[in-house]
Amino acid sequence: MSEHPAHPALDAARLHCRSLEEALGRFRRHGLERIADWGGRLADVLTGGGRLLAAGNGGSAAQAQHLTAELVGRYRQERRAYSALALHAETSSVTAIGNDYGFDHVYARQVTAHGRPGDILMLLSTSGRSANLVAAAVTARQAGLHVWALTGRGPNPLAEAAHEALCVDAGSTATVQETHLVAVHLLCECFDTAVSSPLARRTVLTHGSTS
Numbered sequence: 510m511s512e513h514p515a516h517p518a519l520d521a522a523r524l525h526c527r528s529l530e531e532a533l534g535r536f537r538r539h540g541l542e543r544i545a546d547w548g549g550r551l552a553d554v555l556t557g558g559g560r561l562l563a564a565g566n567g568g569s570a571a572q573a574q575h576l577t578a579e580l581v582g583r584y585r586q587e588r589r590a591y592s593a594l595a596l597h598a599e600t601s602s603v604t605a606i607g608n609d610y611g612f613d614h615v616y617a618r619q620v621t622a623h624g625r626p627g628d629i630l631m632l633l634s635t636s637g638r639s640a641n642l643v644a645a646a647v648t649a650r651q652a653g654l655h656v657w658a659l660t661g662r663g664p665n666p667l668a669e670a671a672h673e674a675l676c677v678d679a680g681s682t683a684t685v686q687e688t689h690l691v692a693v694h695l696l697c698e699c700f701d702t703a704v705s706s707p708l709a710r711r712t713v714l715t716h717g718s719t720s
Contacts, residue, residue, distance in 0.1 A: 525683070532679040532688045540675050544692055547657060547673075548699020554629055554655075555580070556704060561593040562624055562654070564616045564645060565633035568686050570597040573633050576693045584697035588704060594623060596645075616645035626653030634658070635685040637665025637676070646670035659692055661685040 555561065561580060563573035577593035596619045597603060606615045620630060630649040632642045637660035646656045647670055656671040663676035677688045 525681075528679060528681060528684045529687055532677060532684050533691065535678050536688055536691065540677075540692065541695070543673070543675050544695045545699045548696050549703040550655075551629060551696070551700050552703035554627060555591040555593075555700075557627075559592070560623070560625065560628045561591075561631060562596055562620060562628060562649075563593065563631040563633070564596040564619075564642060566597070566639050566641070568682075569633035569635060569689070570595070572686065572689055572693055573631065574598055575690070576631065576696070579693075579697045580700070584694075584701055586701055586705070588701065596620075596623075613640045613644050616641050617648040620645050620648045620652065620654070624649055624652050624654045627655070629655045629657060632656065632658045632667060632671065633660075633689055634665075634667050635661045635682045635689075637661055637663065637667040637674075639667065642667050643670045659689050 551561065561577065563577050564570070565573040574595035574597070577595045580591045580593040582590070596616050599619065602619060603615045606618050610618065624630065630645065632646060634642050637658070642658075643666050646658070646667060649656045650670075650672070656673075658667045658671035658674040660668050660674055660676050661682070662678055663674065665676070668674035668676055675692065677685045677692075679685045679688060
């Protein structure tokens with residue numbers, strides 16, 4: 510049987526899928542423990558009356574909003590609503606702050622307005638170099654929030670500015686974003702598990718990362 514002729518688009522699709530499979534394999538080996546830890550700690554904060562703030566730019570903004578929607582709405586199972594805000598979705602605030610103070614401040618100023626000590630700020634960036642996210646991380650730390658970052662390859666400025674970061678080792682922006690989506694869904698799954706199982710949450714908080 511003769512081989513099928515080469516097809517550039519099909520070859521590109523196969524390469525894309527292979528890159529994603531490899532990135533997910535690395536994430537499965539090195540990232541799941543951190544996601545499970547975050548899920549338990551997020552459950553502790555939100556069930557205690559705290560709030561999640563989330564932000565990103567472009568596709569990462571969409572993923573940040575995806576995360577907050579799953580918490581305010583639901584992921585899989587029925588449960589109460591929890592407080593979570595996607596800062597980029599505050600369009601009047603974003604445009605007013607950007608116009609008056611500059612784009613680098615669009616998230617930091619909102620963190621000052623909405624964040625309280627003990628809240629969590631989740632920042633998503635494929636590059637880890639977005640100045641407005643780094644500024645938000647710095648502001649949040651000064652205000653007593655816990656700062657978590659989902660980024661592309663490290664080291665990068667956002668990972669260094671956050672308290673904790675999960676850096677996806679992948680060569681393309683698309684692959685990083687696709688892996689971030691898996692991380693978002695798993696974070697929601699771990700959150701729901703911790704909310705429905707206080708024993709599981711106590712175990713995570715006792716044995717999870719404290720950095």
